[in-house]
Amino acid sequence: MPELTMGELTRILRECAGEGEGVAHDGEFADTLFTDLGYDSLAVLETASRLKRDYGVELTDDEVVDVGTPARLLELARRQIAARS
Structure with missing residues (x-):
């Protein structure tokens, strides 16, 4: 299983939101609220579903709704992955 990185999480978010790869995210992306990034709760829930399928993160x-930012989602997912190891 590949390591879950911010780049990988960004790719999954883009796919789940139907956002093209050409949309740039600046350095502030990781700590910006999903709502400010334009991701609705459905896109974030779909991302969580993909994390479960691809990484076993439940x-x-x-x-998922309370996590708020990509950085906090990544931290939560990585903690769960580490706990299983």
Whole structure:
């Protein structure tokens, strides 16, 4: 299983939101609220579904909605992956 990186999470988010790869995210991306990035809760929940499928990360809907930013989602997912190792 490949390592879950911010780049990989960004790719998954883009696919789940239907956003093209040409859309640039600046350095502030990781710490910007999903809502400010234009990602609705459905896109974030779909991302969580992909994380479960691809990485075995099981997050509750409440965790996903409350996480708020890509950086915090990545941290939560990595913690769960590390706990299984």
